[in-house]
Amino acid sequence: MKIAVYGTLKKGQALSYLMKTAKFIQEDCVMGQLYNFAKYYPHISLTPPRPKKVTVEVYEVNNELLEKLDRVEAGYKRTPTATTGGLNVELYEMPRIPTENDAQYERDSFPFN
Numbered sequence: 001m002k003i004a005v006y007g008t009l010k011k012g013q014a015l016s017y018l019m020k021t022a023k024f025i026q027e028d029c030v031m032g033q034l035y036n037f038a039k040y041y042p043h044i045s046l047t048p049p050r051p052k053k054v055t056v057e058v059y060e061v062n063n064e065l066l067e068k069l070d071r072v073e074a075g076y077k078r079t080p081t082a083t084t085g086g087l088n089v090e091l092y093e094m095p096r097i098p099t100e101n102d103a104q105y106e107r108d109s110f111p112f113n
Contacts, residue, residue: 001060001090002025002060002061003022003059003066003089004056004090006042010057015072018065018069022059022065023061026057026058026085026087028058028083028087029053029085030081032048032052032093033050043076043094044091056091069092076095077094078090078091079093
């Protein structure tokens with residue numbers, strides 16, 4: 001399965017070590033919007049009001065790693081999508097877009113791309 005990563009799983013980021021057994025395919029983009037949560041954790045929405053290109057890294061992962069990623073990314077929805085380069089991938093998407101009045105999201109949640 002191909003997984004697209006956009007935040008802490010990307011090369012050089014806090015959880016990138018989890019991807020060491022995955023096969024890197026390429027850098028690509030998806031259409032969506034990144035949101036910053038608690039200053040450190042980016043979330044993506046694939047259905048924002050005004051989508052933009054979001055850079056992702058695409059990896060081929062085995063079932064064992066996929067199960068581990070599902071546990072690490074608990075609370076996110078693994079969503080099928082296509083990259084702008086035409087690859088069919090899945091990525092971990094936040095369940096919905098945060099709003100200013102949403103107590104689930106901290107006050108500093110905001111779009112940052």
